[in-house]
Amino acid sequence: MQLWGRKSTGPPDPQNGEEDRHVPEQRFEEPTERSRLLPADRNEGFLSPDDPAVSPYNLWGVRAVRGVSLVALALSFIWWTFLLVSIFVSPPMIHPRGSGFFAFAYTTLATGYLVLGLLFFVVPNKSMAIWAITLAALLLVDMFIILAVPRIRLEEGWVGIASVVWVALISIYQALQNRAVAWGKREEEQRLTGREETRRSLLEWSAVLAETILLAAMAIAAVMFTATLILRAFDAGLEPPGKRYSVHGDTYQVHLACVGNKTADTNAPTILLEGGNGPVEHTLQPFIDDVYGRGGIDRYCYWDRPGFGWSDNAPSPHSAGMSADVLAEALALAGETGPWIVVSAGVGSLHSRLFASRNLLEVRGIFMIDPLHEAYLGDLGRPGRGFLLWLRGIVSPLGLDRLAGALLRGRSRQDRVMGRAAYQSGKYIKAKLQESLVAVTMTAAEIQSSRHIQMGHAPVVVVSSGQEVRKNSQWAERQEDLSHITDNLLSWDIADDAPHQVWNTGQGREILERRLKELVQKSQT
CATH class of the missing domain: 3.40.50.1820 (Alpha/Beta hydrolase fold, catalytic domain)
Structure with missing residues (x-):
């Protein structure tokens, strides 16, 4: 490997203005796969991409986004607890004329989404952004159905409407959070390492896979919520005698x-x-x-x-x-x-x-x-019977049995409203x-x-x-x-x-x- 400097070819020549000084002999070596391609001082001042100091948390804006997520999670959990208790004891002005299980399901989805976003906060990825937009679109459809069908709007009340609006806003916010953290991560990598890091460790790939699976499950749940609401909207058209x-x-x-x-x-x-x-x-x-x-x-x-x-x-x-x-x-x-x-x-x-x-x-x-x-x-x-009824109620917004009955068994709205x-x-x-x-x-x-x-x-x-x-x-x-x-x-x-x-x-x-x-x-x- 060449050491940077001038090669000595013999004794100094006074006629050429060369000083009579001793220059140590420098040796040349053939480069190998371990040879440096750049001068040793070229990377001075930059950190390794794997250094823990290279983090989007260095930016106050990213820390502020995380703080907003924590506050939203606290509010969502308080509302989730309140709705859980209201199933057993209805507070004044809170009672929905329907079961209240839809509002609880939406709040559960919002709370789980916020927890997921915080767990994978520093691993932004495109799949999360895509799933967040998909969820937001589905939940906006749910909100439209609830507001557009008078009977469902009456049964869900302001509690159900507020819950679906909240989870829709959380979905939009999660897409923005993913984008903000990705920007912060890229900025810090360029500032501290001199380039944007495109590699992912095995742990990060595992996190991306787990997050994608969980978000896909949430999206499937949202699709079933929407399908169940469509079925309810259809059933609401059945006028009662009397x-x-x-x-x-x-x-x-x-x-x-x-x-x-x-x-x-x-x-x-x-x-x-x-x-x-x-x-x-x-x-x-x-x-x-x-x-x-x-x-x-x-x-x-x-x-x-x-x-x-x-x-x-x-x-x-x-x-x-x-x-x-x-x-x-x-x-x-x-x-x-x-x-x-x-x-x-x-x-x-x-x-x-x-x-x-x-x-x-x-x-x-x-x-x-x-x-x-x-x-x-x-x-x-x-108590066991009560617990099973509660559990059935919690999963009822998914409409597993109702959708199967409508699609596979030909159950009519008469069957669902006042029949078998x-x-x-x-x-x-x-x-x-x-x-x-x-x-x-x-x-x-x-x-x-x-x-x-x-x-x-x-x-x-x-x-x-x-x-x-x-x-x-x-x-x-x-x-x-x-x-x-x-x-x-x-x-x-x-x-x-x-x-x-x-x-x-x-x-x-x-x-x-x-x-x-x-x-x-x-x-x-």
């Missing part, structure tokens, strides 16, 4: 419908239906409508409990007694004064018993079909979660009080499932106990081959129709 009434201080609406003309004979009772585990339109109402069509009854009314069918969700907590009071309020708003014969099935019998005990003068008879005894409230209120697929909606899940949370506390206390109040002369009819009775002797004993909630038992029948939904067999339908006619006649004497 009318919705604002109740509980105009905080939400419940659906009530009556079939048949009012008669001048105030002694003629109206059948008041209460559904079981599902919407009444899919369970008991079709059977009663058949009886009405054959002239067996003159008039009947039915409603959707909060969270079922066309009704909004009630604020949490919400007990069976609260449902009974809301039903009475809706009937008063509709101008319906009775008298009533309350007809119910399964868990709905708890609600109808509470309504009857709180409207003693207007209720002329109690008809229960395989009713749920209050002793089973402990099963409804099991109604149990998949976030509203229904929220209602069942509310039922579970207060089953062994508020509802149990209300039912116990109703037994003391109900004792009187209102005739009672109980028709039990033969399958359930044979399967569980304790169930039979408790069916008999329910037949004595008043001192005027008209009949207790067991439909031998009938399942829990007794009206699904010919024998069960025959018994139900016959006993209902007898109860109507008895109530008029």
